Amino acid sequence: DDKGVTVLGLGAMGSALAGAFLAAGRPVTVWNRTPGKEAALVAAGAATTGTAEAALAANRLVVVCLQDHRSVHEVLDPVGDALAGRVLVNLTTGTPEQARELDAWARERGAEHLDGGIMAVPPMIGTPGAFVLYSGARGVFDAHRATLDALGGSRFAGADPGAASLQDLALLSGMYGMFGGALQAFALIRSAGGSATEFAPVLREWLGSMSDFVTGSAEQIDTGDYGTGVDATLAMQAASYVHLVEVAESQGVGTELLLPLAGLMDRRVADGHGHEDITSVIELLVGRRSL
Ligand code: NDP
Structure with a gap:
């Protein structure tokens, strides 16, 4: 189902992102390293999986919001093969260099990639005051914007994958x-x-x-x-x-x-x-x- 979204990482921000996609009527599949954080989302209609790999298989659009660049690689490196054909939207805060590195890494595995910067705190997600900066291929942004708009205003920062981070x-x-x-x-x-x-x-x-x-x-x-x-x-x-x-x-x-x-x-x-x-x-x- 192309309307669905997978969210990897259910910290304060990842949970807010998943909740906003649900509120917008999208089918959502969530995964978190430590089980237990998905309960409220599941009660609101989200599906959950025991592994990141199964969560990646559930939807083409995959939003990642983890602690830092290193944790993104810790989660994705072991499941790189499952990324082929996926659209990876990384909303984890990092540097422009890290965004460019992840972009090349994701492309090598056959995935499309957008890197983003969230300009909001979790309670603002899904409200008009929130906006998210995205960078990477413009076509990928345009294709998924309708879904991403559930988080707040979507703003394209540039084709350089590091532009949103900067x-x-x-x-x-x-x-x-x-x-x-x-x-x-x-x-x-x-x-x-x-x-x-x-x-x-x-x-x-x-x-x-x-x-x-x-x-x-x-x-x-x-x-x-x-x-x-x-x-x-x-x-x-x-x-x-x-x-x-x-x-x-x-x-x-x-x-x-x-x-x-x-x-x-x-x-x-x-x-x-x-x-x-x-x-x-x-x-x-x-x-x-x-x-
Ligand atoms: P939290 O500390 O609440 O959550 C961190 C998340 O990262 C948890 O899901 C945690 O999983 C996961 N994690 C950490 N290390 C690993 C690892 N090695 N492997 C797998 N999972 C890991 O942070 P937030 O949700 O608040 O922030 C997430 C991202 O969003 C950060 O990059 C932050 O900068 C960004 N952001 C946050 C804002 C905010 O106001 N909170 C605002 C704008 C951006 P586990 O539960 O297993 O520990």
Whole structure:
């Protein structure tokens, strides 16, 4: 049955994926290394198998969501022959290199392959807020998109099998920058005995309006022009950033999250770019490794 989906891996995310396919009316077969995690899915109508090989035999479309690249190979290596004619959609987080490796490995075994990056936490799967990035052969994506859309919005990131992973990790890099910034902000509030709950709405409002930075800086990055129409020069920002470090120190709050950016801004100012926007710091980040 071409409408069916096999899901390998029933951790928090794999279970959510299988549940979303079921909710969309797809026949689902699930397998997990450790038995017991399939009970709720079986109650909701999923089939289960005792082996990964039997699960692979059940459907042409096979979605894999395991801990890491290594666990994907631990599950698939022994059953490589069963992959011929299958469409392997790997939604396990990994690096672009790992995605390319798995792509070549799957093709050698006669399987088609898409690599994906899930941009959601498990409760969001199947809701409009979730999206999944996919990369690999466009035709394979188009052929299975209707099924994959059950997970959330499906977005094609590129033909390079590593493209979805690169975008996924770029988005997470942005997210962790925000997490680090929010933690530093809350730490300052707490150091003065303040309530994080009371402060949260204003922090959220501020981060929301400051997220416009992404649009303006992208244009500067693509044109390489960091110096036109700058409202807040790097020299000004580097000078005022010193206060972030000083207040942390005087409040007994750690400065580990702050110092790396201070170092980069200062270096860029010292190199004569103080009149430019903070975006110009990117010149110190890219191109460290010769490709
Ligand atoms: P969990 O820790 O909940 O589940 C891990 C899964 O991997 C389990 O099914 C586990 O099986 C299996 N596993 C681990 N090692 C092996 C192995 N050697 N052989 C076979 N199976 C193995 O993780 P999640 O479900 O949360 O995450 C799964 C993937 O989804 C990860 O790559 C994660 O980065 C990604 N992801 C998760 C998000 C989240 O918010 N949770 C968000 C976006 C992506 P067993 O039950 O037998 O231990």
